[in-house]
Amino acid sequence: MKKTDISDLQHFHKVVDCQWACPAHTNVPEYIRLIAAGRYTDSYMLNWFSNVFPGVLGRTCDRPCEPACRRGRVEEKPVAICRLKRVAADFKDDISDRLPAIPSKKNGKRVALVGAGPASLAVARDLLPLGYEVVLYEKDQRGGGAMRTQIPAFRLPESVLDEEVDRILDFGVECHFGQPVQSMGWLLKQGFDAVFVGSGAPRGRDLDIPGRQEASANIHIGIDWLASVAFEHINTIGKRVVVIGGGNTAMDCCRTALRLGGEQVTVTVRSGFDEMKASPWEKEDAMHEGIPILDYHAPKSFQIDNGRLSGVWFEKMRAERDDKGRRRLVPTGEPLVLIPCDDVLMAIGQENAFPWIERDIGIEFDQWDMPKLDADTFQSTHPQVFFGGDAAFGPKNIIWAVAHGHAAAISMDLLCQGKDLHADRPAKGVTLVSQKMGMHDWSYGNDFAATQRLAVPHADKFKTLKNIKVEVELGFDAEMALKEAARCLNCDVQTVFTENLCIECDACVDICPEDCITFTTNGDEAELRTRLTAPATNLDQPLYVSDPVPTGRVMVKDEDLCLHCGFCAERCPTGAWDMQKSILTLPQAGGVCRV
Numbered sequence: 001m002k003k004t005d006i007s008d009l010q011h012f013h014k015v016v017d018c019q020w021a022c023p024a025h026t027n028v029p030e031y032i033r034l035i036a037a038g039r040y041t042d043s044y045m046l047n048w049f050s051n052v053f054p055g056v057l058g059r060t061c062d063r064p065c066e067p068a069c070r071r072g073r074v075e076e077k078p079v080a081i082c083r084l085k086r087v088a089a090d091f092k093d094d095i096s097d098r099l100p101a102i103p104s105k106k107n108g109k110r111v112a113l114v115g116a117g118p119a120s121l122a123v124a125r126d127l128l129p130l131g132y133e134v135v136l137y138e139k140d141q142r143g144g145g146a147m148r149t150q151i152p153a154f155r156l157p158e159s160v161l162d163e164e165v166d167r168i169l170d171f172g173v174e175c176h177f178g179q180p181v182q183s184m185g186w187l188l189k190q191g192f193d194a195v196f197v198g199s200g201a202p203r204g205r206d207l208d209i210p211g212r213q214e215a216s217a218n219i220h221i222g223i224d225w226l227a228s229v230a231f232e233h234i235n236t237i238g239k240r241v242v243v244i245g246g247g248n249t250a251m252d253c254c255r256t257a258l259r260l261g262g263e264q265v266t267v268t269v270r271s272g273f274d275e276m277k278a279s280p281w282e283k284e285d286a287m288h289e290g291i292p293i294l295d296y297h298a299p300k301s302f303q304i305d306n307g308r309l310s311g312v313w314f315e316k317m318r319a320e321r322d323d324k325g326r327r328r329l330v331p332t333g334e335p336l337v338l339i340p341c342d343d344v345l346m347a348i349g350q351e352n353a354f355p356w357i358e359r360d361i362g363i364e365f366d367q368w369d370m371p372k373l374d375a376d377t378f379q380s381t382h383p384q385v386f387f388g389g390d391a392a393f394g395p396k397n398i399i400w401a402v403a404h405g406h407a408a409a410i411s412m413d414l415l416c417q418g419k420d421l422h423a424d425r426p427a428k429g430v431t432l433v434s435q436k437m438g439m440h441d442w443s444y445g446n447d448f449a450a451t452q453r454l455a456v457p458h459a460d461k462f463k464t465l466k467n468i469k470v471e472v473e474l475g476f477d478a479e480m481a482l483k484e485a486a487r488c489l490n491c492d493v494q495t496v497f498t499e500n501l502c503i504e505c506d507a508c509v510d511i512c513p514e515d516c517i518t519f520t521t522n523g524d525e526a527e528l529r530t531r532l533t534a535p536a537t538n539l540d541q542p543l544y545v546s547d548p549v550p551t552g553r554v555m556v557k558d559e560d561l562c563l564h565c566g567f568c569a570e571r572c573p574t575g576a577w578d579m580q581k582s583i584l585t586l587p588q589a590g591g592v593c594r595v
């Protein structure tokens with residue numbers, strides 16, 4: 001194998017798993033170390049730089065980083081990365097003097113944002129410090145998008161949302177709340193240099209089964225109903241509620257119904273419990289509140305008595321494999337089941353809708369009526385119009401919306417500066433910095449004690465079920481945060497090997513707790529993987545291979561097993577091993593910034 005080029009971003013891409021799994025590439029290990037050092041404000045700012053809404057996301061993020069976390073390889077559960085982010089937000093000091101200066105002299109370019117969700121707000125956050133005039137149109141009266149209208153206050157308190165949304169609006173966004181954009185043609189005529197469409201995926205799916213029309217007074221589309229609850233247009237529901245659907249919207253609907261007077265709230269899902277789209281923690285929270293989830297129940301019709309909804313009939317299903325091994329759901333043949341109810345909440349998915357974009361205006365749509373976009377620049381077929389968040393590729397989550405916002409802001413800036421959106425895009429890079437402080441001293445904690453993941457304490461159920469605004473999760477206190485932060489393996493601190501310093505004493509091999517270092521003759525990768533002290537079976541994780549050492553052998557380290565503890569570097573008598581922090585430089589509008 002060729003010597004590994006550790007200056008290649010792709011190597012770190014695979015080694016700092018959490019940071020790369022985060023769509024906004026938040027510098028997870030660094031912010032966790034800052035929390036461990038009690039530097040909450042610094043940790044918050046590092047987060048704010050990449051993910052823009054640390055307080056919101058510390059409570060609500062879909063956490064793609066956690067399944068990727070390397071702690072999960074040495075213990076059952078990953079570091080509670082998301083909830084540590086909340087710690088930074090909860091314990092930070094005033095950050096007003098750390099925010100970017102907004103130039104009073106503008107750069108002469110005006111951009112429009114459609115919708116005030118996280119995608120648009122991320123664009124505003126990135127472009128305002130560069131001197132852009134940013135004009136926002138939002139159909140609702142407040143900013144935040146689905147973070148405000150969909151996520152219930154018992155998961156995301158209004159004060160947390162207001163703080164992070166207002167921070168951006170206060171940078172000087174010209175806001176037009178309560179003003180839906182009804183025509184893209186009209187918007188383009190306003191003379192903007194670029195337009196960003198962050199209008200989300202606002203249409204909830206309906207279910208056209210017998211009885212739907214007759215019972216319509218008591219059948220509610222989940223996302224519309226949640227928005228009405230958020231804006232306090234609705235504050236009650238019938239005592240018996242059936243929620244149809246198995247995603248996170250269903251979980252928010254059932255828990256909200258319970259707080260609005262529902263006494264028997266039941267979730268029904270067509271497929272199996274394990275296949276439900278809802279995150280495991282959302283399902284756990286719903287069940288903890290006493291809500292049953294009935295799986296393999298397919299809705300067949302609504303029961304109407306005296307002109308009013310009185311129940312839903314379900315057909316029981318089971319999963320089976322067809323001739324080609326494909327899994328499908330088939331009826332069990334058992335009699336239909338009636339679940340009596342007063343109201344139904346329909347949470348079976350959402351779709352995009354762009355009725356306000358004229359189809360002859362230069363923006364092309366595909367066969368699913370989604371805009372055709374350049375996946376790197378988020379530019380539509382109309383050069384001045386960009387899409388991001390749920391409006392770009394369908395419903396996803398907040399952190400993806402933010403990541404899209406950053407990417408689109410780079411493109412809009414390049415366009416406005418007359419540059420090429422691909423060729424002039426700022427590049428990603430990586431810098432390595434030694435973490436050595438003394439002979440055996442590192443600037444990071446390298447104890448990898450087997451502490452189990454700590455559970456976030458919850459408020460008393462009897463209090464939270466009585467009031468929709470009482471937050472369920474209490475968050476970690478400082479002591480718990482410190483313990484949980486210590487579980488992080490500092491995967492960004494890399495083991496760096498300098499072959500010409502190595503005297504082949506094997507001290508590193510002896511001390512390594514994971515048997516991940518092998519000195520051996522070189523070979524091709526597949527064969528070399530089988531010859532290591534501990535065979536490297538995870539093909540997704542790279543080997544780190546050196547140039548030959550004096551005896552002609554090479555050093556091979558399995559990046560999959562390495563705990564980044566640094567014992568090898570502590571033990572090495574010549575300094576051939578060093579622990580070096582890899583700082584990824586990720587682009588944002590206006591150039592490359594360090595994270």
Ligand SMILES: Cc1cc2nc3c(=O)[nH]c(=O)nc-3n(C[C@H](O)[C@H](O)[C@H](O)COP(=O)(O)OP(=O)(O)OC[C@H]3O[C@@H](n4cnc5c(N)ncnc54)[C@H](O)[C@@H]3O)c2cc1C
Nearest residue numbers: 115117118119139145146180181199200389390396397398
């Ligand atoms: C019930 C529910 C719970 C969720 N929970 C989570 C969660 O816990 N964690 C998570 O990460 N994600 C969650 N999501 C998903 C997340 O909210 C979205 O993915 C995210 O908000 C998308 O951001 P966005 O900026 O693309 O659009 P949105 O947040 O949807 O914002 C779009 C905005 O555009 C406005 N708008 C639409 N059309 C127009 C127009 N023509 N003119 C002017 N304004 C317009 C809308 O009013 C809205 O304010 C949830 C979604 C739902 C439905």
Ligand code: SF4
Nearest residue numbers: 018069070488489491
């Ligand atoms: S152990 Fe820490 S640095 Fe490593 S993947 Fe998990 S959170 Fe990230």
Ligand code: SF4
Nearest residue numbers: 512562563565566568
């Ligand atoms: S840092 Fe060194 S000693 Fe620790 S697990 Fe990795 S190779 Fe082994």
